[in-house]
Amino acid sequence: MPQPGEPQDVLAPPAVAAIFLVVTVRPGGEDAVRGLLPDIAGLTRAVGFRSPEGGLSCVTGIGAELWDRLYGPPRPAGLHPFRVLGGAVHTAVSTPGDLLFHLRARRMDLCFELAGQLMNRLARYVDVADEVHGFRYFDERDLMGFVDGTESPKGRDGVVAVRIGDEDPAFAGGSYVVVQKYVHDLQEWDALPVEAQELAMGRTKLNDIELPDEMKPSNSHVVLNTITDADGNQRQIVRDNMPFGTVGAREFGTYFIGYTASVEVIERMLENMFIGDPPGNHDRILDFSTPVTGGLFFVPTADFLDDPSPQLAAAAAASADKPGPDAQAAEEPAARAPTSPDDGSLGIGSLKGHGT
Numbered sequence: 280m281p282q283p284g285e286p287q288d289v290l291a292p293p294a295v296a297a298i299f300l301v302v303t304v305r306p307g308g309e310d311a312v313r314g315l316l317p318d319i320a321g322l323t324r325a326v327g328f329r330s331p332e333g334g335l336s337c338v339t340g341i342g343a344e345l346w347d348r349l350y351g352p353p354r355p356a357g358l359h360p361f362r363v364l365g366g367a368v369h370t371a372v373s374t375p376g377d378l379l380f381h382l383r384a385r386r387m388d389l390c391f392e393l394a395g396q397l398m399n400r401l402a403r404y405v406d407v408a409d410e411v412h413g414f415r416y417f418d419e420r421d422l423m424g425f426v427d428g429t430e431s432p433k434g435r436d437g438v439v440a441v442r443i444g445d446e447d448p449a450f451a452g453g454s455y456v457v458v459q460k461y462v463h464d465l466q467e468w469d470a471l472p473v474e475a476q477e478l479a480m481g482r483t484k485l486n487d488i489e490l491p492d493e494m495k496p497s498n499s500h501v502v503l504n505t506i507t508d509a510d511g512n513q514r515q516i517v518r519d520n521m522p523f524g525t526v527g528a529r530e531f532g533t534y535f536i537g538y539t540a541s542v543e544v545i546e547r548m549l550e551n552m553f554i555g556d557p558p559g560n561h562d563r564i565l566d567f568s569t570p571v572t573g574g575l576f577f578v579p580t581a582d583f584l585d586d587p588s589p590q591l592a593a594a595a596a597a598s599a600d601k602p603g604p605d606a607q608a609a610e611e612p613a614a615r616a617p618t619s620p621d622d623g624s625l626g627i628g629s630l631k632g633h634g635t
């Protein structure tokens with residue numbers, strides 16, 4: 280039995296093999312999902328125990344629309360459909376997805392078997408929106424040839440980055456996860472001199488050393504994804520990207536996955552990449568990488584999957600205690616700080632691209 284507030288395996292070690300499975304739930308399939316969620320931990324144990332050294336783990340995420348169908352309001356504070364971000368040149372698309380299963384192990388057979396067991400339970404109730412089998416490439420590199428994951432926080436920093444705390448007490452211990460499936464134009468990318476690739480990424484290619492600040496262009500991937508809060512603290516996300524591809528179809532990709540305690544942090548990164556910081560100064564790697572999917576999911580705690588009722592009751596009580604916007608306005612019209620900005624920003628003006 281999971282303990283109250285026990286997280287899912289969000290901070291599992293970087294995978295050697297992974298399956299990213301995104302499904303949409305057909306109308307009427309809600310009970311099948313409710314029936315499966317408490318069984319996922321047992322299925323993972325059953326498959327994983329046959330090869331304990333394989334380190335099989337499964338993280339389950341729930342999309343905003345399915346949340347409403349399964350549980351109704353209130354939602355976890357940061358859960359909403361993935362927002363399309365249309366920059367002048369590149370767009371982060373939003374694609375359908377009700378459930379995300381992020382399966383990781385040191386061997387693909389474990390991921391494959393568990394994905395099969397999950398689908399045995401779900402096949403009649405869901406449609407598979409996307410299934411990607413990711414593999415670990417030489418030296419932890421992505422298919423653009425760069426070591427990927429170096430600055431993803433570990434240990435205590437990883438916990439701080441991903442774990443919801445007092446800001447949403449009913450759902451404390453949970454996380455949010457954003458996924459995007461990118462396909463690369465490797466012909467164009469490989470035609471660039473290595474020095475130009477390094478300026479696009481912000482790190483050296485062979486040794487994976489971060490370029491000195493004065494050398495990193497403001498549109499490099501690393502600069503646009505290094506963001507700080509009002510106190511100058513860097514805000515991080517935990518990533519476990521995986522290469523995938525099909526050589527026959529000349530498809531070469533990176534499956535991006537980012538876990539966070541605060542959706543605003545990851546949305547600010549995406550805004551910097553796609554809209555640009557300042558606007559128009561978009562991430563150079565997007566000129567060679569196109570996202571073909573985009574999804575945002577809430578990752579509840581392990582005990583929520585087992586039995587959601589205590590957290591749902593706590594969330595309902597907390598939202599009943601909160602005066603609605605009209606009551607709030609009537610109570611303290613002058614003192615109230617705006618809760619949602621009308622300036623088109625994310626309402627986290629304190630988060631900044633460090634290159635600005």
Ligand code: HEM
Nearest residue numbers: 421425426427428429430431461501504533535548549568
């Ligand atoms: C850093 C690759 C998409 C956030 C990096 C690095 C590489 C990389 C090679 C440098 C090494 C490292 O620290 O991991 C890619 C590729 C992507 C992709 C190939 C897709 C085509 C994204 C997206 C986000 C993101 C969509 C955020 C929404 C970050 C962050 C860092 C990073 C936060 C660390 C910056 C730092 O603190 O130095 N990425 N990335 N990446 N990436 Fe990405």
